[in-house]
Amino acid sequence: MNATPRPPEHAQEERRKDPSAHITPVWHYLLVLATLLLLLLASALSALIRLGYWNTIINLGISCIKTLLVMLFFMHETEARRLTRTTSALGFVWLTVMIGLMLADFLSRAYVPPPW
Amino acid sequence: MNATTAELESLRERGLLEKQFDDPVQQREAATLGMWVFLSTEILFFGVLFASYTICRILYPHGFAAASRETDMLLGSNETAVLLVSSTLMAFGVRAIKLDQRTLAACLFAGTAALGVTFLTMHGFEYHKEYTEHLIPGLNFARGGPYARAIELFFCLYYFITGFHSLHVLVGVGVIGTLALRVARGSFGPERYTTLELAALYWHLVDIVWIFVYPLIYLVGRSG
Numbered sequence: 001m002n003a004t005p006r007p008p009e010h011a012q013e014e015r016r017k018d019p020s021a022h023i024t025p026v027w028h029y030l031l032v033l034a035t036l037l038l039l040l041l042a043s044a045l046s047a048l049i050r051l052g053y054w055n056t057i058i059n060l061g062i063s064c065i066k067t068l069l070v071m072l073f074f075m076h077e078t079e080a081r082r083l084t085r086t087t088s089a090l091g092f093v094w095l096t097v098m099i100g101l102m103l104a105d106f107l108s109r110a111y112v113p114p115p116w
Numbered sequence: 117m118n119a120t121t122a123e124l125e126s127l128r129e130r131g132l133l134e135k136q137f138d139d140p141v142q143q144r145e146a147a148t149l150g151m152w153v154f155l156s157t158e159i160l161f162f163g164v165l166f167a168s169y170t171i172c173r174i175l176y177p178h179g180f181a182a183a184s185r186e187t188d189m190l191l192g193s194n195e196t197a198v199l200l201v202s203s204t205l206m207a208f209g210v211r212a213i214k215l216d217q218r219t220l221a222a223c224l225f226a227g228t229a230a231l232g233v234t235f236l237t238m239h240g241f242e243y244h245k246e247y248t249e250h251l252i253p254g255l256n257f258a259r260g261g262p263y264a265r266a267i268e269l270f271f272c273l274y275y276f277i278t279g280f281h282s283l284h285v286l287v288g289v290g291v292i293g294t295l296a297l298r299v300a301r302g303s304f305g306p307e308r309y310t311t312l313e314l315a316a317l318y319w320h321l322v323d324i325v326w327i328f329v330y331p332l333i334y335l336v337g338r339s340g
Contacts, residue, residue, distance in 0.1 A: 047335035059331035091156030095163040
C-alpha cells in the first residue's frame with residue numbers, strides 16, 4: 001500500500017500553489033463588514049422613502065451586492081478555481097431560471113390567453 | 117511552495133492526505149467543490165419558498181405590504197446585523213487557524229456560535245410578539261378587513277421561510293460550537309482546516325439566505 005507510486009512526475013512539476021493558504025489581511029474583512037452594515041442601513045432607510053416599485057428593486061439590488069461581497073471575500077471566491085466558481089454560481093443561475101420562467105408564464109397569462 | 121514526494125508521503129502517514137488525492141490542494145478543492153454542490157441544493161430549497169412568495173406578492177401586493185408592516189423592522193434589522201457580524205467572525209476564525217492561532221480561532225468560532233444563539237433568541241422574541249398579536253395562521257390568527265386572507269398567506273410564508281432558516285441557524289450553531297471545542301482541543305491547525313472552511317461556507321450561505329429574507333419580509337410597504 002505504501003509503495004503506491006504517487007504523485008506522477010508531471011503532477012509534481014505542475015503542482016499549483018495552494019489558493020486556500022492565502023491569508024486575507026484583517027482590514028479586508030473589516031472593510032467588507034463595514035460595507036455590509038452600511039448597505040444594511042441603506043436598505044432600511046431607502047425602504048422608508050416612498051419610491052413605489054423602485055423600493056423593491058433597490059432593496060433586492062442591495063441584497064445582490066451584499067451577497068457578492070460575502071461570496072467574493074468571506075467565501076473566498078476570488079481565490080477559488082474556475083470549476084469551483086462555476087459550481088457556486090450554478091445554484092443561483094438555476095434559481096434565476098426557475099423564477100424567470102415562472103414569472104414569464106404567470107405575467108403573460110393576461111396577454112396570451114390559453115387556447116382552451 | 118511545491119511539496120516533495122517525501123513530504124506528501126509524510127502527510128499520508130499522518131492521515132492528512134487521503135490516498136485518492138495527488139496533493140493537499142487537490143484534496144481541499146475536491147472538498148470545497150462537494151460542499152458547493154450541497155449548497156446549491158440548499159439555494160434551490162429556499163428558492164422554492166422565494167418563488168411561492170413572488171407569486172403571492174404579485175397576486176396580493178397591498179395585502180403583503182400591510183402584512184409586512186405588522187413585522188418588527190427594528191428587530192429584523194438587528195438580526196441581519198448580528199448574522200453579518202457572525203459571518204465576519206467566522207471568516208476571522210478560519211484565518212486564525214491558518215496562522216496557527218488556535219486559542220484565538222476557538223474564541224472566534226465560539227463567538228460565531230454565540231451570535232447564532234443571539235439571532236435565534238431574537239427570533240424567539242419576535243415569534244412570541246406575533247403570538248400575542250394574534251398573527252399565527254391556524255393557531256390564533258385574528259385579522260379582519262379586505263386584506264385578511266393575504267396577510268394570513270404572508271404569515272404562512274413568513275413562518276415557513278424564517279422557520280426553515282432558523283433551523284439552518286440551529287444546525288450551524290451546533291456544528292460551529294462543536295468545532296470550537298475541537299479547535300480548543302487542538303484537533304485543527306494550519307495543515308488541517310478544511311472542515312472549518314466547509315462549515316464557514318455553510319454559515320455564509322445561511323447569512324446570504326437571510327440577506328434576501330430581510331427586505332422581502334421586513335421592508336415591504338414601509339413608506340406607504
